[in-house]
Amino acid sequence: NPPAEKYEYQAEVSRLMDLIVNSLYSNKEVFLRELISNASDALDKLRFLSVTEADLLKDAVDLDIRIHTDQDNGMITITDTGIGMTRQELVDCLGTIAQSGTAKFLTALKESKDAGTDSNLIGQFGVGFYSSFLVSDRVVVSTKSPKSDKQYVWEGESNSSSYTIREETDPENLIPRGTRLTLYLKRDDKGFAHPERIQRLVKNYSQFVSFPIYTWQEKGYTKEVEVDEDPAEAKKDEQDEKAEKKKKTKTVVEKYWDWELTNETKPIWLRNPKEVTTEEYNEFYKKTFNEYLEPLASSHFTTEGEVEFRSILYVPSIAPTNKDDIANPKTKNIRLYVKRVFISDDFDGELFPRYLSFVKGVVDSNDLPLNVSREILQESRIVRIMRKRLVRKAFDMILGISMSENRDDYEKFWENFGKYIKLGCIEDRENHKRLAPLLRFFSSQSEEEMISLDEYVENMKPDQKDIYYIAADSVTSARNTPFLEKLLEKDLEVLYLVDPIDEVAIQNLKEFKEKNFVDISKEDLDVGEKNEEKEKEMKQEFGQTCDWIKKRLGDKVASVQISNRLSTSPCVLVSGKFGWSANMERLMKAQTV
Numbered sequence: 001n002p003p004a005e006k007y008e009y010q011a012e013v014s015r016l017m018d019l020i021v022n023s024l025y026s027n028k029e030v031f032l033r034e035l036i037s038n039a040s041d042a043l044d045k046l047r048f049l050s051v052t053e054a055d056l057l058k059d060a061v062d063l064d065i066r067i068h069t070d071q072d073n074g075m076i077t078i079t080d081t082g083i084g085m086t087r088q089e090l091v092d093c094l095g096t097i098a099q100s101g102t103a104k105f106l107t108a109l110k111e112s113k114d115a116g117t118d119s120n121l122i123g124q125f126g127v128g129f130y131s132s133f134l135v136s137d138r139v140v141v142s143t144k145s146p147k148s149d150k151q152y153v154w155e156g157e158s159n160s161s162s163y164t165i166r167e168e169t170d171p172e173n174l175i176p177r178g179t180r181l182t183l184y185l186k187r188d189d190k191g192f193a194h195p196e197r198i199q200r201l202v203k204n205y206s207q208f209v210s211f212p213i214y215t216w217q218e219k220g221y222t223k224e225v226e227v228d229e230d231p232a233e234a235k236k237d238e239q240d241e242k243a244e245k246k247k248k249t250k251t252v253v254e255k256y257w258d259w260e261l262t263n264e265t266k267p268i269w270l271r272n273p274k275e276v277t278t279e280e281y282n283e284f285y286k287k288t289f290n291e292y293l294e295p296l297a298s299s300h301f302t303t304e305g306e307v308e309f310r311s312i313l314y315v316p317s318i319a320p321t322n323k324d325d326i327a328n329p330k331t332k333n334i335r336l337y338v339k340r341v342f343i344s345d346d347f348d349g350e351l352f353p354r355y356l357s358f359v360k361g362v363v364d365s366n367d368l369p370l371n372v373s374r375e376i377l378q379e380s381r382i383v384r385i386m387r388k389r390l391v392r393k394a395f396d397m398i399l400g401i402s403m404s405e406n407r408d409d410y411e412k413f414w415e416n417f418g419k420y421i422k423l424g425c426i427e428d429r430e431n432h433k434r435l436a437p438l439l440r441f442f443s444s445q446s447e448e449e450m451i452s453l454d455e456y457v458e459n460m461k462p463d464q465k466d467i468y469y470i471a472a473d474s475v476t477s478a479r480n481t482p483f484l485e486k487l488l489e490k491d492l493e494v495l496y497l498v499d500p501i502d503e504v505a506i507q508n509l510k511e512f513k514e515k516n517f518v519d520i521s522k523e524d525l526d527v528g529e530k531n532e533e534k535e536k537e538m539k540q541e542f543g544q545t546c547d548w549i550k551k552r553l554g555d556k557v558a559s560v561q562i563s564n565r566l567s568t569s570p571c572v573l574v575s576g577k578f579g580w581s582a583n584m585e586r587l588m589k590a591q592t593v
């Protein structure tokens, strides 16, 4: 027998194990969710790779997960027929941390000061393989990758800084492919080996796993057995022949053990939307995307005709914490399936434009080839049609939030994703009509609560033609600008553009419902108050004053003019019609620094 080799964990792993054990002690059962999710990932990987390498499936075993419990010995065995691990992969995957779910957990721990007390929150994160030590003294992972002709055994103990790897030699333990994980439960946790408890946990945690999960269950069937007759009874029976026959047999229950299918494997998106509850959609979202907050909205739909696909889309309730994400469309937010086979979640704008990259969801198509590659995705007409439909559905879903009775919902959306919508105004001309109604701004008549462009238009004066706006760095400075005076006097509403990107977004839109956006800080603002006689008079009276001021200021200003745009301030600095507004200038400066 080749000897077992001993390895030290990467330092972070030991720390992580301590953290897991200390913060999740009251939520131990998550170990099962983690191990099942790993098994399911391994099956997904195998199924995906086998599309191009049919050889991987040569050991014809079903793709499934089996959980065996041994109550007497306090053991649980979880077996999958997935991709397995080579010796090197065992070292890389189970001795170091570079994995997404685990990394997310660590970040969350750092952010939450009293992680120890809020174990519930942390229980929602994927904490991965090491959670097996929450309930186990010893964990044995026996695994066979189709890439290797040998099977290897990884063995680790709780509270140890090292683990071992050896080759599997016992013919009894050989598996054709995949991974078998054996947990030797701690004394106080042996209750997890109760078959009914495991069954309940599987039902609770793994209702969306798309591979069959079998648990080892005691079953019974009834059977008739003959019994000896009681002489007294026999006498009575002489009078009743029918009864006599019955009395001679008895029904007993015969017990035996067998695998029982424990989960529903039909993916939620294939079900009839009428039969899926909001709770189920939300659960699916949380499990699929490792989220702990409910989504703000969801949309489940099927498209037919030219291209057929099914999809469930979600709007998360908070923006990604990583601020760079707005410019980064690679979010792993859309999971693409082809005929239920998971293909990829690694997209770069193929299915959604980058400003909608915050939308999460699953898309399942029957029209794409299973071995769809990046190139196919980029060039496929089918994908282009899918993208168009998905984008429309996403807009419908967001519009739905804005129409919700609960105004808070859209406020929340806007707070988190307003920037993305504004980015859309700049980048996606084609969808201006869908984007514009989603915008929100403060205004001279609504400084506390943001209004929509529709609300602005409804509030326009009968003879008002344009939509007025002023860009400033805050509501207060917008309110105090002298440009506003005349408009306030005439009771005209002015939008306050207080986010630097607002002005660019509005300028890209150009118009809304055939009304132009007009910057009130620009020269020659016309608020419908031309009095040519009076203007002439003023020009004569103050013409020289203007010339004198221009001379004194020289190149600092382009011109000095008489204007009727103010009512109480004596003068104002305005931007030229074709120049940058003061705000834009500030923005450009900020960007070039």
Ligand code: ADP
Pocket: 034, 038, 039, 041, 042, 080, 082, 083, 084, 085, 093, 094, 099, 100, 101, 102, 126, 127, 128, 129, 130, 178, 179
């Ligand atoms: P994560 O699942 O977030 O990647 P885990 O700690 O749960 O992190 O697992 C670490 C890695 O170990 C996985 O990414 C995978 O490569 C490997 N692994 C775990 N369980 C299995 C399994 N049953 N079959 C194959 N590989 C596995």
Ligand code: MG
Pocket: 034, 037, 038, 101, 126, 128, 129
């Ligand atoms: Mg995992």
